[in-house]
Amino acid sequence: MTDVRYDRAPGDIPNEEMQARSPSEALVYTIGLLVALILTATSFWVANTSLLWPGGIGLGLAVLAISQMGIHLVFFLHLTSGPDSTNNILALAFGLLIVFVVVVGTMWIVTDLNDNMLMPPSDAMNIRMQR
Structure with a gap:
């Protein structure tokens, strides 16, 4: 066997x-x-x-x-x-965590900036230009 x-x-x-x-x-x-x-x-x-x-x-x-x-x-x-690959798996998991934090953090920051820095409506822009 x-x-x-x-x-x-x-x-x-x-x-x-x-x-x-x-x-x-x-x-x-x-x-x-x-x-x-x-x-x-x-x-x-x-x-x-x-x-x-x-x-x-x-x-x-x-x-x-x-x-x-x-x-x-x-x-x-x-x-x-297996036990020989434990460090490799932990390094891979840590790398994935870092990538996840960077991507989600970037999306969060960009969304927050988009919400807080909106352009005025186009009607308001036209009224200002006519004055």
């Missing part, structure tokens, strides 16, 4: 097994590349087709982008849920 470890990503091979399993590592990278290319081609098709509902194109592209990130994290960066 073989020892199966479920906390490893495809291609995440320990150093002692590296020499014996090098062809499978190339296979894992090839599979990751093919899946990434298929997702990229699908994204271009979704953006340029008229067969889909126009309102769902943005959602479809977002789903394809998130799945593309997942493929890169698992197949190329070997990010797993």
Whole structure:
């Protein structure tokens, strides 16, 4: 019976097994590349087709982008849920938190500026210009 470890990503091979399993590592990278290319081609098709509902194109592209990130994290960066990847997962989560704070904070500030610095109505501008 073989020892199966479920906390490893495809291609995440320990150093002692590296020499014996090098062809499978190339296979894992090839599979990751093919899946990434298929997702990229699908994204271009979704953006340029008229067969889909126009309102769902943005959602479809977002789903394809998130799945593309997942493929890169698992197949190329070997990010797993194992104990060896704890620091990598925490760094990724912290990076996502910083991006979220920057984006939401920017949207909040811009919205507040838009609310507090409204232009006067066009009728008021026309009355001032006629005087």
